[in-house]
Amino acid sequence: MSRPEVVEDGALDGIKVLDLTRFLQGPYATRILADLGAEVIKVERPGGEWDRRLRQAPDGYAGFFTGLNRGKKSIAVDITTTEGRDIVKALARECDVVVENFRLGVMEKLGLGYDTLLEENSQLIYAAASGYGPLGPRSSEPMFDMVAQAVSGLSDFVRTPDGAPRLASRGMADSSGAVFLAMGILTALLAKERTGRGQRVDGSLVGSCLAMHTAEVTIALHGDEVKRTQGRVTSTSGAFRCRDDRWVVIGATDQKVWNGLTTALDRPDLRDDPRFAKSRIREQHRDILEPIIEETFLTADRDTWVERMRDNGVPVAPVNTFVEAARDPDVLANGFVVEQPDATWGTVRTVGNPFLLSATPARVGDWTPELGADTRDLLEDLGVPQDRIDELVADGVVEQARPSREPSDALQEAEEVGKA
Template identity: 40%
Template sequence: MFKHDETTGHRPLEGVRVLDFSRVLAGPYCTALMADLGAEVIKVEPPSGDDYRHIGPFQDGESLLFQSVNRGKKSIVLDLKSAEGAAAARALAAECDIVIENFRPGVMDRFGLGPDELCAALPQLVYVSVSGFGQTGPNRSLPAYDIIIQAMSGLMDMTGAEDGPPMMAGDAFADVAGGMFAAFGAMVALFDRTRSGRGRHVDLALYDSLVSMMPVGACRALMTGEMPKRTGSKHPLSAPFGTYPAKDGSFTVAVLNDRLFATFATAIGAPDLAHDPHFASDTLRRQNEPALAQHIESWAATQDVQSVVTALSDAGIPAAALCSVRQAWDSPQVQARELATTVAHPSLGEFTVPEQPVHFSGAPRGGRQAAPELGAHTTEILQRLKEGNIR
């Protein structure tokens, strides 16, 4: 039986080299996760740089968003439209385990760097294509940004107040979902290569990823024929499972079974609710949620959020105050879990960037390099390639 070695101190992807042609968010998010885990990520940029280098917020002329999702990588400038640039890219691909790109389908083919050509020449290569709608289907050639995918996937239609308009989710979840599934696909193909000796072409669509990330909506649409609707900050199927007001703010609570509901009813000073036939099951509690909400809001109205959360938590009820993004990143839990790391940049000095969230036994966290300046490693990498010592 395999035994974990807690003393190795190496990162799981050390020795893996990734040639990253991606830009903006989904692809770079994917390769940032790999870099965090020790992979050598060579980011190929055009002479003008990744578009994200020109998107704020800025500090001393540097995009902090670019810094966030390109941490730990190397940058090489290649003009893929030129024969020389494309030839250098092909030579680099031969020295890499994974190639990732997020151009529209067909663009890499025009550079002579498409999956059919490279995978035929390099059968051990794992080639990951990230696009809005994938390499097949009627929408394959459509341009796509996160908001487009959110709109087309049904996420926006399910997000927002019950009596309000559809709303975009608060972050670029289509891009992030695509980045995570791209990393997942790359790692599965890399693992399979250890058994088969051959790589694969991994076709990843942001649309597919986000549609797949909504299991409750999928269940209702595919299996019951329902049309999922907006329910604001309340769960569409369970109650009490959502956000409620207290004296000085809002709190969340999650009750998913009859036993927990009986405990909850006692905690809010209304034990008889557990025997009320209107609230006898999860389904009935959701159907009668407005009446249930009156009891909850009446109990919480004279208390501050922290008192409410403490009382519910002490009773074993999942409950929390609503936090801002800044409060979450400043929390002791984030610090304890080491979800961020400090990096040093030649012009920005020291600052903090996110770290991938999975903990591996024996693997160190932190210690990452800042995102590279445009073309910072071009001379070094091309020289190593010319001398044949890039490995």
């Protein structure tokens, strides 16, 4: 089948997004839009958001911020000032979408809420990301990722074997919240294309955690009982330690795969044993079968087992670290990990896009911007005279980027901070 001709423009080419978000949920959502071709203008306070310094490496590399803000433009504006708010309003007039993730009511107190910006741009799509969502008695409370995992029931669902609640992973609520927020924005853009009307979009951390676990929540609600997974999913589906102390995960649930598993393990006796003949019967004798399989996996190294499982049609994968996953040939072939150009570091390795579009593919944008890299250009585009821009810079209302640093400069600065 012939593939459609690829066009240079992204799917969201021509869409302008004003990004007033911080931390993870909001910036990741707007980065998705940037990868799809939207022009995303990131607004930060002078001095930069805390995100730029969050989890920095010893050499000064800020992977957290870099991974979430590539391909965006940067303007530094003090939105607590009248002049700063006027700049944001002027930018909103030129944009299709405004995205923010302040606590509920903060944007209204700043004079930049939905109703106010709608007066500036009647077709605006206004997207807000919050913890609980816009309704309910605790809608204005602050929230972070780990709190959302607790409220949604996720921390309870993934309890440790000794019963302690835990995080499913760092950033699970934020990341899923970002994806659903981006989905909401894309839906609103589609509706605007059909009706000519903008609207408000609200995303939440708690709602996203629940949505990501729709099947498990639905099962739990029937009978009001949470069915947690204890250890492996089944006696033949989960992680097994190998002789070289590395791990492999297999999924051998249906009968066809069971036959392949016993062949790969060179244990035809298990296949012929009536106690293990069918999946339901196997689980009744799990206390017998599971230790046998565990002991068998300890007789060979991980890579040997991966090869044997694949040869016999058993779904299998080595348990990779993120670093190992970034070397996986399928991960690289599909662009799930890519090299991103960077003004300071030359290139950096980062996550690509999780889906492929044949005609308008998403792409990794230019490097993650320095704070205020586009401040002057964006103000010029709004018609602000040069002398007025100079005044705004001098007064601290806006900030423009300093000259870019070389990696060695960043390392030297990090070392000097470490000595202080």
